[in-house]
Amino acid sequence: MEYEAVIGLETHVQLNTKSKMWCGCANAYGAAPNTQVCPVCLGLPGVLPVPNEEALRKTILTGYLLNCEIPRFAKFDRKNYFYPDAPKNYQLTQYDKPSTANGFVEFEFQGGLSRVRITRAHLEEDVGKSFHFDRNSGVDFNRAGVPLMEIVSEPDITSADMAYEYLNALKDILLYGGVSDCDMEKGMVRCDVNVSVRPVGSTGLGAKIEIKNMNSFSGVRRALEYEIPRQIEVVKKGGKLIQSTRRWDDTTGITEEMRTKEHAHDYRYFPEPDMMPLAPTEEWLADVRKLVVELPLARKQRFIREYALPAADAETFKNDVALGNYFEPLAKQSANPKALANWVINNLRAKLTETNEREKTEQAELGIEPADLQLTTLADLKFPPAALLELVALVEAKTISSAAAQQVFAEMYATGQAPAAIVQEKGLAQVSDTGAIEKLCDEAIAASPGPVADYRAGKAAALNALKGYVMKLSKGKANPALAGDILERKLKA
Amino acid sequence: MPNALSLNQLSISELTGRLARREISAREITQACLDQIARVDGTVHAFISHNPADALAQADAADRELAAGVTIAQKPLLGIPIAIKDVLAVKDHPLNCGSKILGKFVSPYDATVIEKMRAAGAVIFGRLNMDEFAMGSSTETSAFGITRNPWDPARIPGGSSGGSAAAVAADEAIATLGTDTGGSIRQPAALCGCVGLKPTYGRVSRYGLTAFASSLDQIGPFTKNIEDSARVLGVISGLDPKDSTSVDVPVPDYVAALDGNIRGLKLGVPKEYLIGGLDPEVKASVDAAIQQYLALGAEIVDISLPHTDYAVATYYIVATAEASANLARFDGIRYGQRVDGADPLELYTRTRGAGFGAEVKRRIILGTYVLSSGYYDAYYLRAQKVRTLIRNDFLAAFKQVDAIITPTTPTAAFKIGEKSGDPLQMYLSDIFTISCNLAGISGISLPCGFTTNPKLPIGLQLLGQPFGEATLLKLAHAYEQSTPWHREKPGTLA
Numbered sequence: 001m002e003y004e005a006v007i008g009l010e011t012h013v014q015l016n017t018k019s020k021m022w023c024g025c026a027n028a029y030g031a032a033p034n035t036q037v038c039p040v041c042l043g044l045p046g047v048l049p050v051p052n053e054e055a056l057r058k059t060i061l062t063g064y065l066l067n068c069e070i071p072r073f074a075k076f077d078r079k080n081y082f083y084p085d086a087p088k089n090y091q092l093t094q095y096d097k098p099s100t101a102n103g104f105v106e107f108e109f110q111g112g113l114s115r116v117r118i119t120r121a122h123l124e125e126d127v128g129k130s131f132h133f134d135r136n137s138g139v140d141f142n143r144a145g146v147p148l149m150e151i152v153s154e155p156d157i158t159s160a161d162m163a164y165e166y167l168n169a170l171k172d173i174l175l176y177g178g179v180s181d182c183d184m185e186k187g188m189v190r191c192d193v194n195v196s197v198r199p200v201g202s203t204g205l206g207a208k209i210e211i212k213n214m215n216s217f218s219g220v221r222r223a224l225e226y227e228i229p230r231q232i233e234v235v236k237k238g239g240k241l242i243q244s245t246r247r248w249d250d251t252t253g254i255t256e257e258m259r260t261k262e263h264a265h266d267y268r269y270f271p272e273p274d275m276m277p278l279a280p281t282e283e284w285l286a287d288v289r290k291l292v293v294e295l296p297l298a299r300k301q302r303f304i305r306e307y308a309l310p311a312a313d314a315e316t317f318k319n320d321v322a323l324g325n326y327f328e329p330l331a332k333q334s335a336n337p338k339a340l341a342n343w344v345i346n347n348l349r350a351k352l353t354e355t356n357e358r359e360k361t362e363q364a365e366l367g368i369e370p371a372d373l374q375l376t377t378l379a380d381l382k383f384p385p386a387a388l389l390e391l392v393a394l395v396e397a398k399t400i401s402s403a404a405a406q407q408v409f410a411e412m413y414a415t416g417q418a419p420a421a422i423v424q425e426k427g428l429a430q431v432s433d434t435g436a437i438e439k440l441c442d443e444a445i446a447a448s449p450g451p452v453a454d455y456r457a458g459k460a461a462a463l464n465a466l467k468g469y470v471m472k473l474s475k476g477k478a479n480p481a482l483a484g485d486i487l488e489r490k491l492k493a
Numbered sequence: 494m495p496n497a498l499s500l501n502q503l504s505i506s507e508l509t510g511r512l513a514r515r516e517i518s519a520r521e522i523t524q525a526c527l528d529q530i531a532r533v534d535g536t537v538h539a540f541i542s543h544n545p546a547d548a549l550a551q552a553d554a555a556d557r558e559l560a561a562g563v564t565i566a567q568k569p570l571l572g573i574p575i576a577i578k579d580v581l582a583v584k585d586h587p588l589n590c591g592s593k594i595l596g597k598f599v600s601p602y603d604a605t606v607i608e609k610m611r612a613a614g615a616v617i618f619g620r621l622n623m624d625e626f627a628m629g630s631s632t633e634t635s636a637f638g639i640t641r642n643p644w645d646p647a648r649i650p651g652g653s654s655g656g657s658a659a660a661v662a663a664d665e666a667i668a669t670l671g672t673d674t675g676g677s678i679r680q681p682a683a684l685c686g687c688v689g690l691k692p693t694y695g696r697v698s699r700y701g702l703t704a705f706a707s708s709l710d711q712i713g714p715f716t717k718n719i720e721d722s723a724r725v726l727g728v729i730s731g732l733d734p735k736d737s738t739s740v741d742v743p744v745p746d747y748v749a750a751l752d753g754n755i756r757g758l759k760l761g762v763p764k765e766y767l768i769g770g771l772d773p774e775v776k777a778s779v780d781a782a783i784q785q786y787l788a789l790g791a792e793i794v795d796i797s798l799p800h801t802d803y804a805v806a807t808y809y810i811v812a813t814a815e816a817s818a819n820l821a822r823f824d825g826i827r828y829g830q831r832v833d834g835a836d837p838l839e840l841y842t843r844t845r846g847a848g849f850g851a852e853v854k855r856r857i858i859l860g861t862y863v864l865s866s867g868y869y870d871a872y873y874l875r876a877q878k879v880r881t882l883i884r885n886d887f888l889a890a891f892k893q894v895d896a897i898i899t900p901t902t903p904t905a906a907f908k909i910g911e912k913s914g915d916p917l918q919m920y921l922s923d924i925f926t927i928s929c930n931l932a933g934i935s936g937i938s939l940p941c942g943f944t945t946n947p948k949l950p951i952g953l954q955l956l957g958q959p960f961g962e963a964t965l966l967k968l969a970h971a972y973e974q975s976t977p978w979h980r981e982k983p984g985t986l987a
Contacts, residue, residue, distance in 0.1 A: 039602050042827060043822045043827070044582075044600075044601070044828070045582065045588055045590065045595070045598070045600075045703040045823075046581070046600075046604060046700065046701040046702055046703045046704070047700070048699060048700050048735060048736050048737070048738075049737070050734065050736075050737050051737065078818050080817075080818055080821065082821065082824065082837070082838075082841055083837070084824075084826050084837050087822065087827065088818075088822045089818075089824055139826070266865055268817075268818075268861065268864035268865060268866070268869075269864075269869075270814060270818070270864055270869070270873060273706075273707035273708035273738075273815055274704075274707050274737070275737050275738070276737055276738060
């Protein structure tokens with residue numbers, strides 16, 4: 001019998017608000033332990049939570065970006081459990097009345113479009129972080145009270161690869177919406193996975209097993225690549241899986257049982273009495289809707305459609321938003337957006353990367369910290385965007401050859417000088433004067449008996465050597481197509 | 494003047510007048526309170542601790558402000574010593590909530606009410622005894638010893654704000670702050686013979702009040718008379734950005750409302766409050782108060798609050814459920830007393846086992862139980878529904894009447910130890926006060942007579958509309974001014 005996996009993901013995302021969820025403490029990563037704390041986020045006696053409106057706004061915006069419904073009534077609840085990193089020993093979360101519900105994410109997978117339904121995206125608070133030393137432990141509460149959004153998917157995912165693509169698509173959407181910085185290394189995105197297996201064709205669900213402790217998307221994929229065959233193996237051998245929670249060990253690459261259903265926590269949820277329920281007004285929601293941005297997939301599809309770009313180029317502009325934003329206004333004015341895209345991706349981006357690498361080395365030598373590096377960006381370019389358009393037009397009009405265009409680009413990148421001026425100054429205009437090229441072709445034929453013989457013997461490719469000779473003689477200015485025609489005519493004569 | 498009262502026996506109104514006329518100094522007032530504490534608190538034990546030097550320094554600062562021309566209009570409590578229940582956070586003061594579990598904890602911040610009273614010029618001093626985490630009706634559950642009723646030291650002062658009531662009754666402070674979750678201001682005020690006001694839920698910020706039951710708790714004043722109650726309420730009320738359950742309703746001039754004109758106001762007498770356990774002397778005093786209101790021109794209307802019978806049960810589900818979560822933070826990890834263990838769970842159980850008293854543990858267990866999976870709907874959810882019915886009872890009644898008149902307690906102060914072995918009997922002593930918190934409305938207790946042998950104060954309770962404190966105070970003031978009770982002082986300590 002064949003088995004298939006049924007996977008749902010719970011993704012926790014830290015929102016990039018300036019301050020924490022219930023107090024004015026900074027929401028910033030990396031400060032010395034317990035320096036971004038106050039009576040409220042330490043849970044001292046007598047304090048009360050006051051919700052951060054920006055966090056609510058970003059949660060609702062996420063709801064819109066994930067095609068969710070926005071209930072007009074939501075509330076916070078207390079989730080009760082004791083743990084040293086939880087200052088109040090209850091976590092404020094949204095239990096049965098979340099701020100957003102019933103949406104979906106669409107993404108490319110295996111050459112087609114996949115859709116994963118979103119059960120809900122709700123708001124809660126992050127907890128502190130425990131550290132264990134030789135003889136004791138400590139807790140850093142800087143993270144306690146940071147706004148945390150939990151995005152729960154329906155069990156629509158069927159493979160490890162699909163889970164991986166879903167997570168990347170989700171991350172792209174959150175970055176586009178500006179709701180989270182999604183820095184995995186700083187723990188801004190954390191995942192729990194629910195996975196079960198069932199015979200292909202069955203609609204029932206097997207025992208749900210939760211896996212915790214993956215700290216990267218590839219960790220999620222690896223955990224599933226381990227866990228799915230493990231479960232199928234158990235079932236095939238006639239064993240029985242029970243509802244349980246397992247822990248992924250990234251070093252050994254296996255999952256281990258943490259607790260079974262009998263030992264599951266009773267969180268004793270009840271409505272948070274320290275806060276009023278949330279009832280967003282239509283006016284407030286309308287303001288949030290103004291923040292809705294084009295989704296990554298929609299942007300990619302639009303770039304393909306409107307600028308006739310190959311999928312790979314559109315994918316580049318989807319992933320590198322700044323580069324895409326540089327490209328798009330120029331593309332609207334360009335007669336050949338595909339050629340423009342080539343210049344932006346293959347020349348401009350490459351050059352910028354090269355510059356940045358040099359800057360990193362230089363600044364590192366000066367002892368500048370990685371966080372303080374000053375790198376050149378698209379906004380710092382010496383030439384105006386329109387100059388690139390002009391350069392492409394010069395090539396299109398055959399005023400300069402592609403080889404000359406490379407020289408012009410290098411010069412405008414270095415100095416900011418206008419392309420036409422560079423062409424004139426350096427005498428790079430393409431020579432399309434037949435008489436002049438005929439002379440050069442004669443010279444080339446005379447100087448290259450080998451290729452000439454080869455060509456005449458039927459090796460068409462030998463023409464390229466002769467053409468290259470002509471280009472060299474013309475210092476790159478000869479019109480290569482014209483040179484080819486003339487050479488061909490002369491050799492066949 | 495053989496019968497002249499000493500400064501600590503005077504009201505805020507009298508003292509601020511004399512301060513303004515520069516007849517006395519703030520230091521003299523504070524010193525008089527400190528002297529009285531030295532004289533009587535060995536018996537009464539209203540205070541867990543107090544810092545005389547700090548109090549006098551604040552009084553001196555008030556004197557400097559008075560000398561510099563700051564007026565009472567600008568700072569309505571300038572130079573008035575006000576003592577604080579041990580459940581409210583005062584910067585750099587100990588905060589124990591009547592419990593061992595907080596150990597040597599000192600609050601790093603001021604509650605909003607404390608900030609407001611400081612801004613009004615008050616001298617904030619002392620930590621007043623209370624039932625542990627405000628759980629109790631007699632102040633016997635305090636980890637810091639019992640407080641005695643100034644009218645009879647063999648009796649309890651009521652609770653949970655027993656220290657706050659006793660301190661005012663014994664003239665150890667001019668006024669005090671307490672908190673009321675199910676009657677914890679009104680019941681001790683009644684048993685100690687002073688004025689205790691529980692404002693509408695949301696009227697006064699709870700920021701800095703160590704929560705017992707978040708949806709029921711309110712901070713309110715204990716005072717020697719109604720006018721003082723109006724003065725303090727005016728200072729501590731109002732919207733607070735730090736408490737999202739505080740409400741943006743304008744704060745009226747409560748003192749200006751005390752015009753004595755209650756002609757035509759309607760007082761409702763709920764038939765459900767005439768219960769079997771009501772002491773005959775208490776009943777007689779309340780009946781006499783009703784007659785007095787008629788004489789003052791008010792109308793008396795019979796009303797019904799049909800869900801009254803369910804109030805105590807509802808209260809002990811809602812309050813304990815909230816408390817079970819609110820008290821979870823006292824775990825020995827970040828602050829307070831810790832009893833170490835091999836792992837976090839052992840540390841928690843040892844710390845909480847040693848730190849909490851029996852009544853607190855009883856309520857945490859009860860609250861944990863009613864929220865448990867499988868029981869939530871039967872207990873917590875149902876209690877919330879009944880709570881709505883109780884509130885609706887009151888809102889319906891307030892369509893007919895301006896306020897409701899009842900006894901504050903079924904009996905006068907009982908003896909120390911008399912009910913401490915029987916939690917249910919103790920819970921029933923709050924039977925008249927609990928509904929007010931469930932409904933979120935306002936309530937006040939004021940003296941309306943004494944039992945004869947022994948002579949113990951009897952309290953009259955007035956319940957008012959949400960944000961109806963001005964009417965409540967006006968009604969209470971008219972009665973007070975036409976009766977002698979508030980002028981009586983306990984004899985045993987004088």
